[in-house]
Amino acid sequence: MVDGIVEIAEDGRYLSLYRGFLVVSDKDAQLGRVPLADVSSLILSANQASVSKNLMVALAEQNASVICCDRRYLPSSITLPYSGNFESGHRMRSQMGAGRPLCKQIWQRLVREKIANQSAVLHWRGEIDPGKAVEALVRRVRSGDPDNMEAQAARRYWPALVRSGFVRDRFAEDENVLFNYIYTVLRSAVARSVVASGLLPALGVHHRGRLNPYALVDDLMEPYRPLADSVVVEVLEDLDEVGLNPETKRRLAAVLRLDLETDKGVSPLSEVMHSLAYSLVQSYEKKKERLCFGSMVLP
Structure with a gap:
């Protein structure tokens, strides 16, 4: 709880x-x-x-x-x-009343957190130079990320993390199948936290696809993708052949039990997600970005 x-x-x-x-x-x-x-x-x-x-x-x-x-x-x-x-009525009105400047500030913070975590994962893997190159992009993320620093970081991040020539493609049949699976686990957990906090999952701060009922979920899960990536690359080292079997799925799904450092001590990712969703509620109500993230604890 x-x-x-x-x-x-x-x-x-x-x-x-x-x-x-x-x-x-x-x-x-x-x-x-x-x-x-x-x-x-x-x-x-x-x-x-x-x-x-x-x-x-x-x-x-x-x-x-x-x-x-x-x-x-x-x-x-x-x-x-x-x-x-019911409290969710008030929270949904605050969410729908959030102006574009606030949403752009929230997205800026989410992207900065994601890129900083990507850099931390690369350093953890011993990829020092790519890690520094990605880290340098954090300060260049402006409100709303109009320069798409997120994509620029990705171009440096993925080849260094997985292998030269690797491209993140959810339709590919290579290592991408493991990333697809763990992101589904992550997305489901974030979705539960968003709904439990009384927010509308379809109303995102950045993702706004008409056919996406989980746009806000896709926004909030971004900072935690690098933590999921760290699990995937460890699993890949133990596989003779890329694929999903019950044991591999078990190891990937365990990402939700990984600990993060918070102001209140160490908490598993599943609980940190609840805190992030609640901090977004406070951001909407106070009309000021107050997102609360945990810090990754990499082995």
């Missing part, structure tokens, strides 16, 4: 209400409990989970949302109270 968000990711859990607590059980064993007053959103990403009607009513009475995810772990529905002043 972080910032009032409870996620159920393991199958077979039963959620019930007991004396003001949300209780999580597995068959006859109680696994834990959370004060109901502290819960703002409940995310059901497991394939099988049961929730008592009394708990659903209690969550509705305190304006908490219940989010269900599909087989790809992307949010497919959100249950809100029928009546009452």
Whole structure:
């Protein structure tokens, strides 16, 4: 749980209400409990989970949302109270009222964070000169990134990280299949955090495709792509042949459990994403960029 968000990711859990607590059980064993007053959103990403009607009513009475995810772990529905002043309404209005200058400042910060993390990964891999070249681009990112420093960094980053001649192409059948998989895991986790924070995932600050229901998700996941990349290159070193098998998928999906340094100590990526989404809420409400990122902890 972080910032009032409870996620159920393991199958077979039963959620019930007991004396003001949300209780999580597995068959006859109680696994834990959370004060109901502290819960703002409940995310059901497991394939099988049961929730008592009394708990659903209690969550509705305190304006908490219940989010269900599909087989790809992307949010497919959100249950809100029928009546009452639900916080997400205010947050969505703040999001829709955000002006272009603020959105451009937010995108500038996201791109700077992504490029800085790309540089850190290259240094970690011993690619010092490319790492310095990428790092030099951070200071050149202006509001809205009109000079597309993100793309300039990518041209230096990918050949140094993977191999000479490598191009990031989601339709390619080479190493790209591993990057596709881990980005899907990352995107799903960010989407859950965005929806749980009461924001509209389709309303991005930079990505604005008409057919993209997760434009904001694609914005917020950018700074964490380099961390996912660090997992992929480690996995590639252990593979005799590029491909996805159950063990490889398990190692890639574990990216969500990687620790990052935050102001409050060390937290896994899955929790840091919740904090980032909530900091975006504060940015919209205060009309000033206040994004909060964790720092990568590379081995």
